[in-house]
Amino acid sequence: MMDSKIRETLEEMAAECSDGGDGRPGACPLGQTVDDRSEKDGAGTEAIVAGQACGSLMAVTATEKSSTVFVYDISHIDSPSLLFVKHLSPASETKNPGVAYADRSLGEIDPEAMIFLDDAHSPSGKAGVMFGGAWSGTMSFWEFECPSTSESSGASGASLVAFLALVISDGTLWFFTSSKSAKIPFPFPYQNFVEVMLWLFTLMTPMVINGIVFEQFSRSFGTFCVVMVYHAVKNTGDVLEDPYLPYDPNDLPLVSLQVSLNTRLLAFGVIPTEEPEEEGEHPQKVAEKADVIQALPADDLAVTAVQFEVLVTEISSSAAFVVSDALHGWLAESRLRALPKRSIAGLCSSCRKPLPQEAFTRGARRRLRSGAAAACEACNKEARRQGAFGLDSLGSSWLPAICTLVGGSLVSVYLRPSMPLSLAIGSMLAAFCLKSWLFGWLGLGREPSLETKALRLVGEGSTAWSRCVDDVGGPKAWVRSFAHLRRGAFTTEQLQRWWDAALNETHWRQPMLPNGRLLPRSAAWFVQPGCSCSYEYNGTAWPAVEVPKWLQEVEDAVWHLLSDEGLVRPNSCVANLYADGSQSVDWHADNEPLFQGLLEDCRIVSLSLGETRRFDLRRRRGRGNPYQHVDRLSIDLHNGDLITMEGCFQKHWYHRVPKAAGVTRPRINLTWRSITRHEATCPYSTAHLLQKMAHFACCRPGRNIPTDWRDFQEHSFEKFLRTMQGLSSGPNRRGCGRRLDFFESTPPLASLVAYETLAVTIPTSRAQSVPQRCAPPSAAGIPPFRMA
Ligand SMILES: O=C(O)CCC(=O)C(=O)O
Ligand SMILES: [Fe+2]
Numbered sequence: 001m002m003d004s005k006i007r008e009t010l011e012e013m014a015a016e017c018s019d020g021g022d023g024r025p026g027a028c029p030l031g032q033t034v035d036d037r038s039e040k041d042g043a044g045t046e047a048i049v050a051g052q053a054c055g056s057l058m059a060v061t062a063t064e065k066s067s068t069v070f071v072y073d074i075s076h077i078d079s080p081s082l083l084f085v086k087h088l089s090p091a092s093e094t095k096n097p098g099v100a101y102a103d104r105s106l107g108e109i110d111p112e113a114m115i116f117l118d119d120a121h122s123p124s125g126k127a128g129v130m131f132g133g134a135w136s137g138t139m140s141f142w143e144f145e146c147p148s149t150s151e152s153s154g155a156s157g158a159s160l161v162a163f164l165a166l167v168i169s170d171g172t173l174w175f176f177t178s179s180k181s182a183k184i185p186f187p188f189p190y191q192n193f194v195e196v197m198l199w200l201f202t203l204m205t206p207m208v209i210n211g212i213v214f215e216q217f218s219r220s221f222g223t224f225c226v227v228m229v230y231h232a233v234k235n236t237g238d239v240l241e242d243p244y245l246p247y248d249p250n251d252l253p254l255v256s257l258q259v260s261l262n263t264r265l266l267a268f269g270v271i272p273t274e275e276p277e278e279e280g281e282h283p284q285k286v287a288e289k290a291d292v293i294q295a296l297p298a299d300d301l302a303v304t305a306v307q308f309e310v311l312v313t314e315i316s317s318s319a320a321f322v323v324s325d326a327l328h329g330w331l332a333e334s335r336l337r338a339l340p341k342r343s344i345a346g347l348c349s350s351c352r353k354p355l356p357q358e359a360f361t362r363g364a365r366r367r368l369r370s371g372a373a374a375a376c377e378a379c380n381k382e383a384r385r386q387g388a389f390g391l392d393s394l395g396s397s398w399l400p401a402i403c404t405l406v407g408g409s410l411v412s413v414y415l416r417p418s419m420p421l422s423l424a425i426g427s428m429l430a431a432f433c434l435k436s437w438l439f440g441w442l443g444l445g446r447e448p449s450l451e452t453k454a455l456r457l458v459g460e461g462s463t464a465w466s467r468c469v470d471d472v473g474g475p476k477a478w479v480r481s482f483a484h485l486r487r488g489a490f491t492t493e494q495l496q497r498w499w500d501a502a503l504n505e506t507h508w509r510q511p512m513l514p515n516g517r518l519l520p521r522s523a524a525w526f527v528q529p530g531c532s533c534s535y536e537y538n539g540t541a542w543p544a545v546e547v548p549k550w551l552q553e554v555e556d557a558v559w560h561l562l563s564d565e566g567l568v569r570p571n572s573c574v575a576n577l578y579a580d581g582s583q584s585v586d587w588h589a590d591n592e593p594l595f596q597g598l599l600e601d602c603r604i605v606s607l608s609l610g611e612t613r614r615f616d617l618r619r620r621r622g623r624g625n626p627y628q629h630v631d632r633l634s635i636d637l638h639n640g641d642l643i644t645m646e647g648c649f650q651k652h653w654y655h656r657v658p659k660a661a662g663v664t665r666p667r668i669n670l671t672w673r674s675i676t677r678h679e680a681t682c683p684y685s686t687a688h689l690l691q692k693m694a695h696f697a698c699c700r701p702g703r704n705i706p707t708d709w710r711d712f713q714e715h716s717f718e719k720f721l722r723t724m725q726g727l728s729s730g731p732n733r734r735g736c737g738r739r740l741d742f743f744e745s746t747p748p749l750a751s752l753v754a755y756e757t758l759a760v761t762i763p764t765s766r767a768q769s770v771p772q773r774c775a776p777p778s779a780a781g782i783p784p785f786r787m788a
Pocket of ligand 1: 574
């Protein structure tokens with residue numbers, strides 16, 4: 001029979017729980033319920049029992065409300081001690097009582113009755129207490145587990161001490177294991193070996209990071225963090241290895257070295273002894289110096305030791321820069337001597353006037369050969385006036401060398417405990433320097449001058465085009481970025497026809513970007529027949545679609561204009577549709593790997609149709625751009641306008657079409673580009689091309705293959721194949737008896753070198769060209785635009 005209180009309790013607890021303890025909803029586990037009467041009734045200790053257990057006299061009591069049992073040692077009745085507290089129904093914390101009861105883990109709830117059973121009367125032979133749970137309707141026997149004799153004999157703290165001793169002895173064991181490795185004699189004592197490896201790491205890391213990360217700030221920060229973290233870890237390890245001793249037998253005795261150095265310095269080379277010499281030139285003076293040294297506090301000596309070490313580092317790394325600079329100069333000079341004379345006779349990098357041979361000083365010749373600009377006297381003066389030349393003349397590695405020395409020393413003085421900091425900064429500068437030296441020496445990352453490698457420009461020799469960007473040469477190195485604009489080249493009727501076709505016959509796609517937003521314009525991608533390269537932009541891809549007929553017509557008309565310039569036709573086209581002024585393309589460079597715009601000359605020709613939109617251009621900093629200032633220009637592109645981006649434009653400039661408030665009508669833009677690196681799976685990829693070439697070449701002796709590498713580079717595949725086919729069926733045919741090793745007969749590298757050398761002799765008409773800015777758009781030249 002349940003009394004009304006228990007019924008009330010049960011009803012309280014029957015509130016639905018999402019999980020009764022068995023994964024199903026049901027009454028809550030007791031751990032999630034509150035008995036409202038506890039505050040009034042208290043814990044409710046109902047009974048107490050006592051008896052002998054584990055050699056002590058124990059008293060046990062339990063609380064009715066919380067089913068908690070308290071066990072006391074009352075052997076000394078005037079000072080009883082609480083041994084432990086235990087819950088008699090731990091399962092009810094997490095399972096509702098019904099569930100716990102069913103799996104026999106409920107224990108006692110509301111322990112109203114209990115009996116102490118000593119060893120003699122216990123059913124298990126060990127003393128214990130039998131509890132009866134009024135609420136749970138259960139009865140259990142809980143026996144005492146006595147501690148072993150040794151544990152029970154001591155005070156309760158003894159086991160903790162034993163445990164601590166165990167932990168410490170384990171630690172000592174590992175300490176001795178590691179100190180054993182500290183004594184390894186080969187190839188250095190372990191500590192020194194680690195030190196050397198750390199140094200190698202410090203020097204290598206910046207080079208590796210600089211090879212991967214291009215953004216100036218990121219590479220500096222990355223290098224700094226990585227080097228710093230490793231030094232910090234190593235230093236922490238050093239301290240942890242032996243935290244108590246202020247010395248390590250494997251360390252260099254830096255402090256005593258420093259004391260000795262100071263002693264020598266202060267004594268001007270005379271080593272003072274404890275006892276000043278009885279006889280000598282200046283015994284009095286020596287004694288005074290020795291006093292000064294002894295007066296220096298030990299801490300100061302330690303500080304000077306650190307500074308000394310840093311200073312030695314800085315001086316040696318600076319010396320390395322200087323040596324490398326000298327070596328660089330010497331190599332550049334010897335390369336200069338080895339080259340034919342014509343390659344050093346050139347034009348002023350600034351005003352482009354031809355310079356007589358004598359105008360080149362030795363330094364100017366060196367700069368010219370190392371890719372830097374050589375300027376005529378007037379331009380030099382002007383540059384000096386503007387302050388650009390002064391810095392340049394410091395050379396590529398002097399400046400970082402001086403910075404390292406000064407910066408490192410300052411850091412070592414002001415942040416003396418942070419030696420790794422100065423190392424990191426020093427190594428960063430060293431890496432910049434080394435990189436510029438290596439790149440300079442290998443000729444990497446530098447763009448050839450127009451004399452060294454000719455570049456056919458769209459607007460060359462034509463007044464119809466205006467040059468908007470004319471970055472050639474520069475205060476420090478060559479660049480070759482150009483942009484040209486031509487307005488009003490097509491008739492209104494032509495433009496309308498192209499607009500209609502482009503708008504209606506194109507499968508425009510406006511894909512979702514990885515950030516979940518829609519591309520703020522629609523686009524399409526067209527390639528030459530047979531090409532399977534897809535166009536990837538901002539994490540989205542457009543599959544290859546063969547150039548449709550209408551686009552072929554537009555392309556024919558555009559290239560009819562350009563063919564006068566003898567320019568190779570592009571093999572792909574990106575089309576953009578901007579529905580209105582809210583659609584745009586943000587700052588970017590067309591630097592997709594397909595077009596290789598960061599590595600070689602890349603010509604992009606773009607035609608605007610429809611509404612007028614602004615086209616912004618911005619020169620980038622970094623990436624070897626010798627122009628330290630950022631130039632910006634904006635051009636309104638009208639219906640029918642053609643704009644080009646040429647040379648290494650994509651490397652040095654960004655472009656965009658910004659949003660335009662108030663523009664409600666659409667614009668289409670067609671940009672033709674040349675894919676020079678087809679995707680590996682594309683039939684035009686180099687792998688496929690070489691396979692086919694090998695096939696045709698199998699019948700030909702290598703020397704007869706007229707490999708036009710320029711065509712090869714531009715992938716005029718069909719022309720090339722036709723040549724090959726012509727050869728294999730022409731008078732030179734000798735039969736197909738022998739398979740020719742293509743690479744053996746015409747090594748690609750050799751051919752490329754030949755091409756480069758050939759390019760030196762190509763005369764360019766750029767010599768007299770005068771840089772121009774775009775003419776402001778004149779309304780007169782713009783054909784009227786009509787929306788379809
Ligand atoms: O719409 C334009 O004029 C520029 C388009 C563009 O920059 C691009 O497609 O990469
Ligand atoms: Fe672009």
